[in-house]
Amino acid sequence: MAASVETMPDAPKTMRDIHAPVHASVAGVTRIFPAVGEQPPVHALGPLDLDLVKGEFFAVVGPSGCGKSTLLEVLAGLSAPTEGSVTFEGQPVSGQVPDGVGVVFQEDASFPWLTVWDNVAFGLRRAGFDASEITRRVDYAVGFMGLADFAQAYPAQLSGGMRQRVCIARTLVLQPRLILLDEPFGALDQQTRLLMGDELLRLWRETGATVLLITHALDEAAMLSDRVGAMSARPGRFIELVETGWPRERDSRIVSEDSFGRLTGHLWSLLREESMKASGHQMGRQK
Amino acid sequence: MSAVALDKPANATLRRWTDFFLLIAGLVVVWYLLHLWAGEVALTSPYETVAKLIDLLGQAWFWPHVGETLLALFYSLLIASIGGLGLGTLLGIHRLSGQVAEPILVALYALPKITLYPLILLIFGLGLSAKVAFGAIHGIIPVTIFALNAVRNIKPVYLKTARVMRLTPLQAMRTVWVPAALPEIVSGQRIGFALTLLGVLLGEMFASQQGLGFLIINAIGLNDVPVIMALALLLALFAVAVSSALLALDRKLHQRS
Numbered sequence A: 001m002a003a004s005v006e007t008m009p010d011a012p013k014t015m016r017d018i019h020a021p022v023h024a025s026v027a028g029v030t031r032i033f034p035a036v037g038e039q040p041p042v043h044a045l046g047p048l049d050l051d052l053v054k055g056e057f058f059a060v061v062g063p064s065g066c067g068k069s070t071l072l073e074v075l076a077g078l079s080a081p082t083e084g085s086v087t088f089e090g091q092p093v094s095g096q097v098p099d100g101v102g103v104v105f106q107e108d109a110s111f112p113w114l115t116v117w118d119n120v121a122f123g124l125r126r127a128g129f130d131a132s133e134i135t136r137r138v139d140y141a142v143g144f145m146g147l148a149d150f151a152q153a154y155p156a157q158l159s160g161g162m163r164q165r166v167c168i169a170r171t172l173v174l175q176p177r178l179i180l181l182d183e184p185f186g187a188l189d190q191q192t193r194l195l196m197g198d199e200l201l202r203l204w205r206e207t208g209a210t211v212l213l214i215t216h217a218l219d220e221a222a223m224l225s226d227r228v229g230a231m232s233a234r235p236g237r238f239i240e241l242v243e244t245g246w247p248r249e250r251d252s253r254i255v256s257e258d259s260f261g262r263l264t265g266h267l268w269s270l271l272r273e274e275s276m277k278a279s280g281h282q283m284g285r286q287k
Numbered sequence B: 001m002s003a004v005a006l007d008k009p010a011n012a013t014l015r016r017w018t019d020f021f022l023l024i025a026g027l028v029v030v031w032y033l034l035h036l037w038a039g040e041v042a043l044t045s046p047y048e049t050v051a052k053l054i055d056l057l058g059q060a061w062f063w064p065h066v067g068e069t070l071l072a073l074f075y076s077l078l079i080a081s082i083g084g085l086g087l088g089t090l091l092g093i094h095r096l097s098g099q100v101a102e103p104i105l106v107a108l109y110a111l112p113k114i115t116l117y118p119l120i121l122l123i124f125g126l127g128l129s130a131k132v133a134f135g136a137i138h139g140i141i142p143v144t145i146f147a148l149n150a151v152r153n154i155k156p157v158y159l160k161t162a163r164v165m166r167l168t169p170l171q172a173m174r175t176v177w178v179p180a181a182l183p184e185i186v187s188g189q190r191i192g193f194a195l196t197l198l199g200v201l202l203g204e205m206f207a208s209q210q211g212l213g214f215l216i217i218n219a220i221g222l223n224d225v226p227v228i229m230a231l232a233l234l235l236a237l238f239a240v241a242v243s244s245a246l247l248a249l250d251r252k253l254h255q256r257s
């Protein structure tokens, strides 16, 4: 085992390797939003620990409002934890987003004043890449996301799902080493979702990036990831980190495997109670 | 070229111009009917008004008055546009000040500025500075309110995106804050222009020996209806031309969001 670690590149080839280096971590993190006016303070997250291993695909599932987006912002350095510490590539994260981190937000963040093409090129231009490199990367990403016909359109002319793809492309062209995705496929239908999942897996394999994907779809989490973190109702903590055991070479066809059904079922059994709590016990009481 | 480039625009432009000319023709007809109904002494006909305006534009003494009004308008717009933009931006960025200032601004906006006129006269005396001040206080308030809201309503996720892209404050300002706020800012400038012009003319009417406002009040005193009408037409043409240009820009910017 130890020998194989020696020869292994950063991104493990088969299952998640527990000996692979930690890429990003949160330790003892809590996030409490201070009181505003009449509103009491909101304890949104934690205390919570998580080590993301370099090159792994980690999914986060949990009931609505449990603090998933809050965790993402803390991890990205967009918002400081109330307690605890965050590190990325061995450096403490504080105050600003570290280089090499890409984020796709839950809300539509496409810029309405730029065309699709210019939206995707936005970060590259600011970072001072030369024109030919920008053209190469943007053309590729726009095609990859199925937006080639709409390259010169403005976001107002696109559907919600297409706008979200613009944001994904805008993040991917910067080739981040840690990609944080907050329900990126929320506005897509199930079929497109599965296909986009396949594309994401391909991209993840090609780039060797570490991915943290927040999703509300348990099957999506089970299909895409190496590990799934199931979160409790607010304040969000991990109830269990579930290893999926999929090979690195995988695609959406694994949904027909027995173990896929078992995994999804297991995730639901973990989250059923928590989801009831989050929606105010109503469903539980009726029984 | 792309799937969204439809072949509609040429047609739409044609229709817009047709609509525009129909509207103008309709207005002229209504004007003419009113002229027939009210009589020569109250309302000159469209033809006579245009003839009078052309006559005025041919007179050497007329142009210094136009120049005076344009100069006063220029200075007032400078103060209202830039001052309002700066003030509104600061209030938009600093949330607490914005919350305190907004109701005050709205109250001032509703206040008939003419009630402040004696005060302006006491401070600035007769002449250009009083007109400029009066024009500026009309225009600066809507420009400020719009700029404040433009900046305050920028979607937080745009600013988060700027942080994830690790933009410098200057880059973020230039490439995110400004374009995000621009459509609302242009709306404010459009309304600010109309009100500034109104303020300058009012200022000229009540305390000046120069400018188009002065000519109007003078003609009112002499009951010289053709001159009043000709000046009103000139001002209307000017205001419509500038407002249309700003409105076109405004529409173009708002279409995208």
Ligand SMILES: Nc1ncnc2c1ncn2[C@@H]1O[C@H](COP(=O)(O)OP(=O)(O)OP(=O)(O)O)[C@@H](O)[C@H]1O
Binding pocket: A033, A042, A043, A044, A062, A063, A064, A065, A066, A067, A068, A069, A070, A071, A106, A234
């Ligand atoms: N800026 C804020 N101020 C106060 N409370 C906040 C703020 N942002 C989030 N919260 C609260 O923190 C809790 C967690 O929010 P968060 O957005 O992280 O949930 P989530 O798990 O992403 O939910 P969803 O699945 O609906 O996206 C919620 O109860 C929310 O009301």
Ligand SMILES: [Mg+2]
Binding pocket: A068, A069, A070, A106, A182
């Ligand atoms: Mg969320």
